[in-house]
Amino acid sequence: MLNLILFGAPGCGKGTQSLFLAEHYSLDHVSTGELLREEVRKETEFGEKVEALISKGHLVSDEIILELLFEHLEEIDEFTGVILDGFPRTVGQAEALFREFKERGWVAPILVNIEVDEDILVSRLLERGKVSGRTDDNEETIRNRFKIYNSATQPVIDYYAQHGDLITVNGQAEIKEVTQRIIDAVDAFVKNR
Ligand code: AMP
DSSP, rough: OOOOEESSTSSSSHHHHHHHHHHHTTTTTEEHHHHHHOOOOOTTTTHHHHHHHHTTTTTOOHHHHHHHHHHHHHOOOOOEEEEEOOOOOSSHHHHHHHHHHHHHHHOEEEEEEEEHHHHHHHHHHHHHHHOOOOOOHHHHHHHHHHHHHIIITTHHHHHHHHSEEEEEEEESOOOHHHHHHHHHHHHHHHHHH
16 A cells, blocks of 8 residues: 655645545555635535635644544545555644544555755745635735745655655656656655555
């Protein structure tokens, strides 16, 4: 069983790469951002609260994310491997991930950290904002998302380096080239595991 996490700052290409990799390795693609946006589209009271956080670039609480994610993972008919996109975003989430995967007898995911310079990411996100329709792809929210990424999410890398399997890939290249770099790195890692 192969489980992967696609990790990196906002705009690094997690979503796009996840789709290609999910197809390549036949994995279920699970994006916590997408699970949240689905809740927002339901226009419930809960969805409104979520939207208020997302539109400012704040993180949704660990408790809510964990419930939403594991409820979703439990619904997968035959669990043969997933690619997590946008999770974990805090050390607390990473701790819970190891605990919950172990409890279910699932292999702990390999974390693929996609590195891209922040100034490149900001201009990518501003471009994306023109077409994505996402309320969080505007300049003020983007700035906040980076602040939160640097303070709350980046520490996951150190935590993961100590407790799990970590691969770092340079994400400053054409999309296809980055996909190939990730596949090469994951295959080499799995071969030597
Ligand atoms: P994304 O689609 O991954 O860029 O996520 C969009 C937004 O959803 C983030 O900026 C957060 O507000 C929220 N979000 C997504 N995943 C998580 C998570 N694992 N923990 C907390 N908030 C999340």
